[in-house]
Amino acid sequence: MLLGFRQLAQHINPGTWREYSCDDITGIPRQHSSNNCGVFVMMYALYIVMEGHFDFDEMPPEILWRILLTVATEDGDGAFLRLSLTCKIFRGIVTKPSFRKQAHFIWLDSVINWRAFSKGHKEQYRVPYTLTHCLHCGEVFKDNPPGYVGDGKRGVLQGFYCTKDFLGYCSMDCFLNDGGEFQNEEV
Structure with a gap:
């Protein structure tokens, strides 16, 4: 195992390394x-x-x-x-919810330039997610409010969602399997 760490160290920064014990x-x-x-x-x-x-x-x-x-x-x-x-x-x-909330805002602030938007936009969309149990399968899922969505990696934005289609459900499949139906909206 030590040999593997030595090889990794040389790969990262070739040269002389001082080993400590x-x-x-x-x-x-x-x-x-x-x-x-x-x-x-x-x-x-x-x-x-x-x-x-x-x-x-x-x-x-x-x-x-x-x-x-x-x-x-x-x-x-x-x-x-x-x-x-x-x-x-x-x-x-x-x-801890406070840790998750802080990590979420660090991520969110890394993908959005809030100065480019109005104060109202920031108040509406700079909000934390919640951890929720799916009403159908019971699995815990990351329940994002309408707004910016990603996987929490700094600088990586997956998209913007303006609605929540499956309130209380982790996926469309759970929503449909629980008897949910799409509403036919007339335009």
């Missing part, structure tokens, strides 16, 4: 539980790169929050699942 660095904190190794790896990397002194026993919550926000907005919606499966600490953060 816990024995090479004095005063390095040790993790005391088995569910926060990812947190410690990120802190080690951050402190080594910043040439900081290891003055932590655990990841400061605000630093971890910002790191996970960056991961979520760079990788999009799929990152929420991967991060929540990584460890209990990550799951506790990324499942």
